[in-house]
Amino acid sequence: MYQQVIIPQTFGNEREYLTEMAERFSVLRESLEEIPPDEIEGGAFQPSALMVCETLPVRRDTDVLLPMYNGHFKPIEPSGRLNFFRLFVPFGSGQSGVRATRTAVLLARHFKRTYMKVHLYFYHTTWKNPQCESDQGKDHMIQDALEVQNLLERIAIGNCIDYTVQVDLEASTVTEGVLRAAFASEASLIVMARGDEVRTGSYVDQLAELSPIPILICAQEVDHA
Amino acid sequence: MRDVLKKLIRSPYGVMGIVLAMYAVKVVTKLVVGYQVDSPMIQGDGWHNVADVFEACVVIVAVWFSNKPASDEYPMGRKNIESLFSVLVGVGLLYMAFTVAWDACTSTWKIIQGSDLSSPMSGHLAFWAIGVTLGSSVLSLIVSRYQVRIGEETGYESIVADGKETASDAMIELATFIGVFGEVVFGLAWIEYPFALLVAYMMTKTGYDIFSRGMGALMQRSIGLDHDAKIKQLVNSVYGVDEVLQLKTFRSGNKVFLIMKIRSRANSEILHLIKEAVAKEVWVYLQSEDFGDAEFFIRFSRPGYDAYRRAIAIVYASGNPMVASSIKESTHIVVCDIEGGTVVRATEHAIPECEDKRGWIQRLVDEKHVSTLIFYDSAQVRAAERSLSISYTMNGPSNNLSVYGLFS
Numbered sequence: 001m002y003q004q005v006i007i008p009q010t011f012g013n014e015r016e017y018l019t020e021m022a023e024r025f026s027v028l029r030e031s032l033e034e035i036p037p038d039e040i041e042g043g044a045f046q047p048s049a050l051m052v053c054e055t056l057p058v059r060r061d062t063d064v065l066l067p068m069y070n071g072h073f074k075p076i077e078p079s080g081r082l083n084f085f086r087l088f089v090p091f092g093s094g095q096s097g098v099r100a101t102r103t104a105v106l107l108a109r110h111f112k113r114t115y116m117k118v119h120l121y122f123y124h125t126t127w128k129n130p131q132c133e134s135d136q137g138k139d140h141m142i143q144d145a146l147e148v149q150n151l152l153e154r155i156a157i158g159n160c161i162d163y164t165v166q167v168d169l170e171a172s173t174v175t176e177g178v179l180r181a182a183f184a185s186e187a188s189l190i191v192m193a194r195g196d197e198v199r200t201g202s203y204v205d206q207l208a209e210l211s212p213i214p215i216l217i218c219a220q221e222v223d224h225a
Numbered sequence: 226m227r228d229v230l231k232k233l234i235r236s237p238y239g240v241m242g243i244v245l246a247m248y249a250v251k252v253v254t255k256l257v258v259g260y261q262v263d264s265p266m267i268q269g270d271g272w273h274n275v276a277d278v279f280e281a282c283v284v285i286v287a288v289w290f291s292n293k294p295a296s297d298e299y300p301m302g303r304k305n306i307e308s309l310f311s312v313l314v315g316v317g318l319l320y321m322a323f324t325v326a327w328d329a330c331t332s333t334w335k336i337i338q339g340s341d342l343s344s345p346m347s348g349h350l351a352f353w354a355i356g357v358t359l360g361s362s363v364l365s366l367i368v369s370r371y372q373v374r375i376g377e378e379t380g381y382e383s384i385v386a387d388g389k390e391t392a393s394d395a396m397i398e399l400a401t402f403i404g405v406f407g408e409v410v411f412g413l414a415w416i417e418y419p420f421a422l423l424v425a426y427m428m429t430k431t432g433y434d435i436f437s438r439g440m441g442a443l444m445q446r447s448i449g450l451d452h453d454a455k456i457k458q459l460v461n462s463v464y465g466v467d468e469v470l471q472l473k474t475f476r477s478g479n480k481v482f483l484i485m486k487i488r489s490r491a492n493s494e495i496l497h498l499i500k501e502a503v504a505k506e507v508w509v510y511l512q513s514e515d516f517g518d519a520e521f522f523i524r525f526s527r528p529g530y531d532a533y534r535r536a537i538a539i540v541y542a543s544g545n546p547m548v549a550s551s552i553k554e555s556t557h558i559v560v561c562d563i564e565g566g567t568v569v570r571a572t573e574h575a576i577p578e579c580e581d582k583r584g585w586i587q588r589l590v591d592e593k594h595v596s597t598l599i600f601y602d603s604a605q606v607r608a609a610e611r612s613l614s615i616s617y618t619m620n621g622p623s624n625n626l627s628v629y630g631l632f633s
Contacts, residue, residue: 036627211495213465214464
């Protein structure tokens with residue numbers, strides 16, 4: 001999957017956990033590279049590298065996996081249901097959902113070798129359209145978001161990966177909606193990309209702060225394919 | 226109209242209505258035929274069914290009572306009335322099993338002694354007796370299945386218990402039928418007794434199961450240690466859960482109650498989401514194990530005060546600090562306060578140029594209550610361990626301070 005996986009040097013349980021998580025995403029064990037934590041921000045890595053660290057780095061040129069280590073080892077499959085891997089991809093009306101889906105598809109193909117079943121779970125929450133009386137979230141989506149959804153479905157179908165789409169109508173907050181749906185769908189990993197147009201209040205930052213579920217954040221404008 | 230009828234026969238009251246109608250038919254036919262053919266066996270069975278009518282009425286009352294919502298006075302609801310009923314049904318079945326076995330043994334003994342226990346049945350009356358006992362048995366079997374199914378679907382333990390009691394009745398009626406049939410067709414009145422012993426065994430087993438289940442709920446016994454262990458495992462695997470600190474499970478009627486205390490470091494904003502996820506996981510598990518309704522009481526606790534001090538021996542090389550590889554090389558000791566795995570405070574202490582460097586470090590780590598002292602080189606660490614009375618020196622993986630949470 002990833003040719004180069006970078007983890008910050010650390011020791012004790014944290015090191016074991018980071019290494020365990022990093023190994024799941026690397027092509028070979030040799031792809032793993034430990035670097036001093038203070039080189040996380042300034043180091044030069046391959047464009048397709050994955051960084052596995054506990055806190056979100058400022059740099060955005062590599063994919064980042066936040067394994068959400070809480071001082072307690074948690075296998076990546078929740079619910080004790082082994083051999084079942086669910087990738088959760090929130091999407092909006094922009095291209096971040098598409099970029100996240102492309103990465104999620106690559107991951108899905110990678111994990112298909114290990115897990116009995118891999119499933120993509122697309123999630124969107126929408127504002128209520130006052131002109132629409134329907135209680136179905138899908139009916140309130142704007143055209144751009146619908147087009148993104150269609151594209152995501154086509155990507156999943158094209159790669160022969162099972163998928164589900166959930167559209168919530170006015171989740172209390174986007175972050176809460178994402179996390180609630182991720183828990184409900186027993187997500188193994190949330191895959192997200194940053195929106196190019198976001199200046200402050202990025203959902204990625206909010207989820208990185210709150211989520212107990214591991215998150216993979218895609219590099220900006222980097223295509224692994 | 227058809228939907229209303231369908232809904233009615235699948236409701237707890239509908240099923241009990243059908244049970245009452247069945248007993249009414251049975252009582253009338255058994256008593257009439259029993260007295261006509263002068264069979265004490267069929268007459269006794271008919272009077273037994275009169276008692277069953279009262280039992281069915283008690284079930285209806287129990288269902289009505291248990292259905293009342295939880296209140297301040299009854300915070301857990303009133304489902305335990307059904308468990309009480311189960312205990313009574315269990316005791317009743319055990320008593321019936323004893324009397325059936327006793328009758329079978331004493332009658333067999335009398336036959337061995339040479340008594341003739343056959344009743345004067347003949348002609349078409351005998352076939353009436355056969356028809357009534359067989360028909361009654363088949364009817365009881367069908368209705369008992371229906372009762373158990375609807376009881377389980379609607380979550381009424383008393384209906385399930387009553388259904389199992391009806392199934393036991395069916396077995397007794399089958400024994401009666403075998404007795405009547407054996408007597409009329411083959412002239413073998415004794416044939417029902419070995420079968421009655423088998424029926425008594427089955428009734429004992431069913432009675433004990435129902436009694437045990439009812440008592441378990443009344444005494445608030447756990448739903449099973451294996452179930453508890455599985456639930457703990459499931460909850461532990463939910464993201465955001467550090468550990469299940471406490472789990473208490475018990476039943477009230479058909480409803481399972483879970484009281485759980487979970488340790489989590491998750492942000493308080495999302496604890497309610499973790500609670501929902503935990504409840505969903507457990508709910509799915511309970512449903513897969515055929516438990517009925519469930520109610521959860523989940524509390525969270527933060528990890529305890531996880532603070533300690535770690536010291537790092539450092540040396541300044543060209544103005545940049547790095548982890549020292551020996552006591553001799555060390556120029557400073559950095560004492561770090563660690564909370565929740567993160568360095569929240571660090572103080573740097575210059576080692577004075579003196580003869581007894583070891584003694585100075587020893588005093589510092591003792592004064593500061595340091596639990597770990599880190600050097601970089603393993604050979605030097607071993608030497609330090611020998612020379613310092615503290616046993617908590619360790620070999621770090623790097624000489625870079627950032628590895629230990631310090632950014633130089």
